[in-house]
Amino acid sequence: MKLELKCHKGIGTRVEGEALVASDDFSARYDLDRIKGIFSRPQHKLVGQSYVDKILVLNTSKGGVASAWMLHEMTSRALAPKAILFNRANTILAQGAALATMTMCDRFEDGDVTTLIQTGDHVVVDPEAGCVTVTRA
């Protein structure tokens, strides 16, 4: 099965990878053990799971300006997601993606991206075109 999703023009370059999806929100400071590369906040649905090299799909970004530097720091150690897709990004995560050259998109035309994409899907993100292609086995 193949899906073509339209979103707002995003940040970064074309990437592809495996999706890791939750309806939760995201903050690099609040939710992650960045040393181990896993979600660490007990209340987060992805707690204990590795985000490294994944296409993260989450609802929105929350709290904390620190995430902007943190995305850059995570990328420098190659312990970062390949891309993050949100229903709606806040300014901080977009700014962080720009410095980290991490791909980021939001505002999907077809509805809630955390239900349109499932964990394990193969996802191709083209931020310049505002297009995400999803392949499900």
Added chain:
Amino acid sequence: MKLSVEDKAMLSGELGAPRRWAMEHMLQVGGMFDAEDFVSVAQSHMMADPESLGEAGVVFLEGLAAHEAVYRRVRIPMITDPRGVDLSHYRPLGQTEEMADLERRTIAACEALGILMTDTCINYQTIMPPVQGEHVAYGDTGVVIYCNSVLGARSNFEGGPSALAAGLTGRTPRYGLHLDKHRKSTRRFVVRVQPNGLTDWGILGAIIGRACNSYWEVPVIEGISGTPTSDELKHFGAAMASYGSIPLFHIVGVTPEAPTLTDVCVGAAPAAEDVVASDMDAFRSDFGGKGDKVDVVVFAAPQLSLVEMQQVADLVDGQTIHADTSLIVCTSPQVAADADRMRLTSRIEASGAQVLRGTCFYQQYAREIGEANGWKRLLSNSAKIVNIIAGYGYEPALASMEDCVASAVAGKIV
């Protein structure tokens, strides 16, 4: 985006590589948020603690700082958010020389860029509050929500890189809170219970923030009797921003853009949503824990004002903090200097508490200092910090300032 002659000169590199980087960075961000042009900003404020910068971030800052002064120095007054290491008090916390060195390198790079090391998230109480309508680029969610809401300034949440880009260029892409259309209310809350004290204000902010849960929602609040203090609105806003990524609220009859409900509505007012006493109680019960042992009691997030420092000093006078519990108080260097002079610091420290200058608890390697000191169970009067700290391996609880001090003395949550 529409560029002025000066924008183009900076983008071309004519005014140095740091300003070219800044323009390229802001064009990417402005593109994502459909900015049509840039707006001049009067001040910039940057979060740059070494924990979030890491080696990569520090090297990035040092790279900019290596350019000639004429190319590297910021063009507008630029100040800093709390640091990660209080260089006068880091070994007792279990922070390492490696952390302190990263801090020292960050400070050296920032100073070379012409940044004023204010190290504070309460600059609106201590440095230079913005005026109504002033465009600024502030890099702390608590600072942004307070200055947008209480003072009527105009700022987005600026992460460190974007705050730096604003400082280097004196401008920011015109999107989000710089535009009138994003400052009108989208949600309306009627408060049926009056908050009593800083913690209650934090809880109320957290409830409204959690309900809105989007940077692009603007809550307007009715039903507040009387006028809240600056410290109360500080805790209210900081919690709302932390729980909901909210950068602006209005309180009818209190904040400057909302003399009346109509002033912050486009057309009909949003449907009213009540906040009642049971909502506050339900929130409290998530962070309870009476009788539990407490390892560390924290007053921070935001840093304490001079008035809060006096309140803590009055509460700890003549008391001794329990041998198995630590009490940490974080304030700004500006407040600390006054607190020293007025002997508030010495009164607080006489109890066994530690006063940290220019840091904030969750920005100072919270995971590592927790492990070094065996801190797990954390108690605070800040609704913001109890939201953040669980991800760092703590079990947080929430209580009033009075109960926090009593618990620190008892060694367990009272």
